Amino acid sequence: MSDWVFGYGSLIYKVDFPYLEREPAQIEGWARRFWQGSHDHRGTPEAPGRVVTLVPEAGRACRGMAYRVEHEVFEHLDHREKNGYERHRVAIRLLERGEMVKGTLYVAGRDNPAFLGPADEADMAEHILAARGPSGDNLEYLLRLAEALRELGENDDHVFELERRARAGTR
Ligand code: SIN
Secondary structure (H helix, E strand, O other): OEEEEEEOOHHHHOOOOOOOEEEEEEEEEEEEEEEEEEOOOOOOOOOOEEEEEEEEEEEEEEEEEEEEEEOOHHHHHHHHOOOOEEEEEEEEEEOOOOEEEEEEEEEEOOOOOOEOOOOOHHHHHHHHHHOEEOOEEHHHHHHHHHHHHHHOOOOOHHHHHHHHHHHHOOO
16 A cells, blocks of 8 residues: 655655655645754754744645655654654645645644744744754755755745855854
8 A cells, every 4th residue: 555745845855765656746725934843853852953844825836746655654754754743634736747646744733842933034044054953954954955946946935045044154
């Protein structure tokens, strides 16, 4: 048995799981935001990093990567995404074959204990520049995500603005 999983953050560029198929994909009605705290990958419980989650936003599309995986893979993904993320069922548009499929994504809701919420862009960029955790620098997460989104042809103002500010290293 297999299922599709939609990745919109590190799941786009850090593929540490086996998959049967992979295809650029899009979901509708969600926006990607650096509003989730990371205690276990890009920060620590004392100094959490900032990573992406999804927030509902009507009329907005979010591009990422869809993978068709065996059910066993969810055990690994649940563990990897354990810091506040929960599985959610969505309709996924596969962009190459132009097909809709049902699948799963990991979303960290506003009520999870690691949720940080919105902040000033300059403050978010400084936060990302300063944080690091067991998976590496928070900055690397931001830069690799921005690069992966460019490769997907995604124009994500929020991510690109944080990238610009972080690269400049200042306000
Ligand atoms: C995802 O990539 O789909 C979830 C968020 C993350 O792990 O960065």
